[in-house]
Structure formats: structure tokens, C-alpha cells
Amino acid sequence: MRKSRIVTLAALVALAVTPQATAGAQPGAEQAGQPISVEALSAAATLPGSARAERLIYRSTTVGRAPTTTSAAVYFPPGEAPEGGWPVIAWAHGTVGLGDDCAYSVAGPGAVERDWAYLGTWLNQGYAIVAADYAGLGGPGEHPYLNGVVEAHNVVDAVRAATTQYPSLSNKWAVVGQSQGGGAAVFTARYATEFGGPALDYRGAVGTGVPAYIEDVLQFSGPGVPPIALSPHLTAYVLYILNGLRTTFPELGIADLLTDTGRTWTDRAQTACIGPLGEELDAANVSIGSMFARPLSTIPDVHGLLAGYMGLPESGFDRPVFLAQGLRDTDVITPETLRYFAVLHANAQPATTRTYPTDHSATVNASLADSLPFVAALFA
Template sequence: MRKISRLLLAALITAAGMLVATAGPAYATLPGFVLSSSTASLPPTLSAVATGKRIQYVTTNINGGVITATGLVLTPKTGKNNRVVAWGHGTTGLADSCAPSTNQTVFWEEARIAVAELLSRGWTVAAPDYPGLGTPQAHPYLIGASAGRSLIDNVRAARNLDAALSTQYVVDGHSQGGQGALFASQIAPSYDGTLVLKGTASIAPVSNTQEFINFIPGTEGQGYLVMALYGVAAVDPSFKPANVLAAPAEAKVGVLQTGCLYEILAAYQDLTAEQLVEGGVVPDAVVAKMASYENPAQTAPSAPVLIVHGTDDEAVPFFASEILADQIAAYGVPVTLETVPNANHDQAVIDTADLVADWIATRFT
């Protein structure tokens, strides 16, 4: 190789620096761009099998605006291959303190078991917090298109940290994350660029909410409904939860910013239906608005789907997934509904961790 003169070398270095300085801001607006990365503190069951990075990365809101999100990239300590699985966590809350990447308390046991199984197969796991959990904006709880974008962009971010990772990925999630996984599958063809979605595993996903929203007031799970109303408000400023909530429920909304899931559920569990919402019933127009944001399968998923649901689910009724499976099948998309007898909302994840991972393995082969 010929020697480069010092003058020419200096000129090349200067030009390269100018190029980086010019391109930097543009790259920083690309979905999946990693804004920061630091070593993550993981629960013991995961730190034994993986190393973790907590990242802040670029994603988009449901209108395409550039926003930031946080999450984890978990790398197996042994047996690593080049596949990526995005993991969508279940409900943790609305406050920044409810982000699983920084709060191990809300990295629920069932999630740890599911993620550990994924890592045991050698897959890198991309696990977003979702927008608004750990970032300034309000969390668009149960706005499926928001979670779906952050799942895909967390995969992009993982690949930006590790160029050896494949473009092939699978999305897996539970409850809120199962819903988000299905939305990711819907938007992938127009959103994930060079990535290749191979399948979607969805455990006890939120779906067909119009069928059960008005069975929630007066039950122990009515805190979920309060969070969902504020999720709509996060993307629709014209929507006012105070116009739906009764005064006793409105008086408790401070818990949404001071507590996470169990504190929120405890705050609302003893209210009557009439104390939760005006007249004890959510108005039809509000039910329809919530369903428009929350229900997957309004368009076709873009890859095969596995739905897992326990028959004794206390949070999302089993029949919602029976309807969902038929809706997906009507598009001609391969779908399997795996029924877990006598399992509740969380136990379904634990009981099927191996089954789900086996299904994902077949998608990669």
C-alpha cells in the first residue's frame, strides 16, 4: 500500500469529521438509532444467563413523529446465535418508575421465566419499556400501534449495537405486550424496513375490548380501565377521562403517577361501578374509541401467529382470544390458538414458556 502524505491524511481526517458532524443529527432521527447505552442491572434469574444493556433509542409515535424510548437488549452468555426476539411485557403502570429496564420489581416473575427460556435458545432479546415509561411523554397505555413501533425499533436498536444479528426476528409478548406484538405484525410491512418478521407469539393479548369493557366497572380489575382511559388521552388531547370517571374515581388518579400496577389496582378495587364511571357504564362512544386504538386484527398480521390463553384468565377473558383467532384466520394468515386449561392471566405464560420457544424456533427454521 502506498504511503499517504501527512497533509493528505490530515485532510481526509478533517473531511471525515465534517461528514460525521453533518450526518449525526440525521441519523439520530432514524428509528432504532441508539442514543445511549449502559450496563443494565438484571434480576438474578436473568443475570445468570445474560448480559444486559439499557438503551435509549429513537422510535415514532402513532402519527409518525420522532420520539425516544428506553428498553433492554439482553445477550445470552452462552450459545448465542444471530436471531432476535422482541419481548413485549405485560402491564406495569403509567409512571416512569414502572419501566422494567430500571425497576426489577415490575419485571414480573412470569416475564423473567419467559425471557430466560428465550435466552436459553441463544436468541438475543430486545425488551422495550414502551414510550412514556422512562421518558417524558405520557405513556399511551394499550395504544397498540405505539407499543408495536417500539418493539420493532428495539430490534433495530439491538442490531445497531451488534451488527452480527440477523434481520430475521420474532415478536413475543404477554397481555399489553401480546397486544403490541400483534400490532407490530400488522405494521411491519410498511414500518420495519429491511427486517424480516418470521412470526408473532401473543400470550393473553388484549383484544376485542368492546366485548368486555362494561363488565369491568365494579370488579377488582377496574384499575386497568382507568389506565386505559388515560392511555387514550395520551394520544388524543381532546379526550378527557374526567368526563367518564365518577368523582370518587377521579379523586384517586394521583396513584397513576405515584404507584405501579398493584398500587393502582388496590386503589380502585373497592369502588362500585357507579363510583368508578358515571352511571356505572362506559358510554358507547367511549367504548368504540377505545376499541379503535386497542383492538388488534383490524388489518392482517404479516406473519404466522400463535395465541396462548388460559381458560381461567381474570384480566382478559379467554373468549376474546377465541374471537381473535377467527378474525386472524379470516385474513388467511396461519394462526394457532393454544388453550391452557385452568391457567390464569400470568400462569399461562409460565406454563407455556417451552411451548412458545419451540414455536418460535420453528419460525426461524
């Protein structure tokens, strides 16, 4: 029985997270990247200084390469497009929450001052920006949080849809991301050429505050582990991951591993944006350990399952990647991110890595001094 279940779980992992570039792998997958419609952006989601800003609805894929509809915010620099069109920066945003009203193209960035300064800098350099909402955010279905392959499809499909919809955009593009989006940028970097095909000219990637090897720590979650309340954001991230796991692997019965407290907070996280959820968790002084009735390790080969779901690619990058980490960052596990840097270098990947004496949020703009010339060289 145990062997049979392990085989079944292995098949689930393969279905949910194995990259599939073949257009006909799932019904409707061949339509991924097709624009559907254009809408006005809310004021909250409109980048100051953009000459034109719109919400683009497009076709993409979600868990198991199932077809879905999602959206992106598209920003244009002022002035006339250069010959060949505006080069594109695909913005992979950080955690905003799981509810539709949390979606980037609906509510705008969670860290408004930081992200507007960051994106405004890229805009002022003459890049158009395509900011994808990941599958399940602002569209049908649930968001499989930290499912890197799904996020990579969503980012690539947003660029494809935007370059199809807007003739003033070049097919030359790079991806830039922070936190959850830093991980999405890494996955996109690994699969951009494969997923984008010859129609798109992918050049490289930038990621800051990248969450690496989360699976190594998360696998030990269980009753009383950890026994104290962590920062509200860290607890919120775990709740989002639990939601992502039950969206990607409904057969696992994640709810059966949780206490009543755990089920209540996991359900709350399914619709909550990161700011309000963090405040509620802080007020309630909730610990991760109190949410589990049984260890997460009850799931056979839980580490393998988690690594297949969110584990960052360690090789196979075909374009340059720039990764930056703040040494005072406590939102991700900084030693694990630095370990990831070392693994990429040991594997002879085309990675440039930098550290800064900053926290999770401040690293975004601190890294511009190095990432701007890095990206400029990609398009040169």
C-alpha cells in the same frame, strides 16, 4: 354541531392511531430506531444468566407519530455469537404501570419469577432478547396505554436500534408478548414488515393472554356500571386505559366524564405501578361505576373510537402468529380472546392458536412446550 364533532373525532382517531410508514410523515420520524446511548441496567432489570445486559436508549415515536425517546433492556446469551449473529426475540412485556419508575428496563418485570423463567428459556435457546419500554415509560411524555400502533412502533424501533448498536445481533427477529404485551405482539405482527422495512428480517410472533375486544365491554362504562368492585387489577387496567385515552385524545375531555373519585384515582394511576395501585384499590373497595359522572357513551361513536385505539387487527398478517390463552384467565375477557382466535381463522390468517387449563399468569410458561418449536421453525 354534533356532526361537526363526530368528524373532528374521526380526524383525531386517524391522527393518533393510523399506521404511518412514511419516514417524513412527522418531523423527526425518520430518526426512529436510531440508538442514542447505552447505560448500565439495574440489578432488578437484569435477566439472570445473561452474559451481557444493558439499557439501550433510542429514538422512537408516540401518539400521532410524534418523535420521542424511549429505552429497552438488551440481553445476550453466553458464548460466541453464531455466524450471522444472535437471532433476536423482541419481548413485549405485560402491564407494569404508567410511572417512569415502573418501566421494565428500570424496575424489571412485575412477575419476576414467571418472567425470568420465561425469558431465561428463550435465552438458553440461543436468542438475544430486546425488551422495549413503551413510549412514555422511563422516558419523556405519558404512556398511551394499549395504543397498539404506538407499541408496535416502539417494539420495531427497539429491534432496529439494537441491531444497529450491537454487531453481534442478527437482523432476523420474532416478537413475543404477554397480556398488554400480547396485544402489542399482535399489533407488531401486523405492522412489523411495514414499519421495519428491508433492513430487518421479521419472522413471526407469539402472544399469550391477549386482551381482545375490550372495547366491546368498556363502551358501556358509566355511573353505576358495573355497580360492584371488580378485581383490583381489572380496575387498575380501566384507570390505565382512561389515562391512555386522555394522552392519545386530550380533546375528548375524559376528566369531564368522571366523578371526583374517578379523577382522583385516574391521576393516581398516572404515576402508579400495577402492584401498589392494585393494593390501594383493593383497600378502598373502589368500583368502576363510582368513577363515572356520565357514561363513556357520551363520546360520539365511542365504540369506533375505542376500536381504532385498541382494537386488534383481524387481517393483514404476513408471517405466522402463535396465540395462547388460559381457560381460567380472568385478567382478560377469555371468551372474547377465543372469539378473536375464531375471527383470525375465519379470515384465513396464518395463526396457530392453543388453549391451556391455566390462569393468566401460568399460561406464559405453559405455552412454551408449543411456542418454542413454533419459533424455532420460523428461524429454520
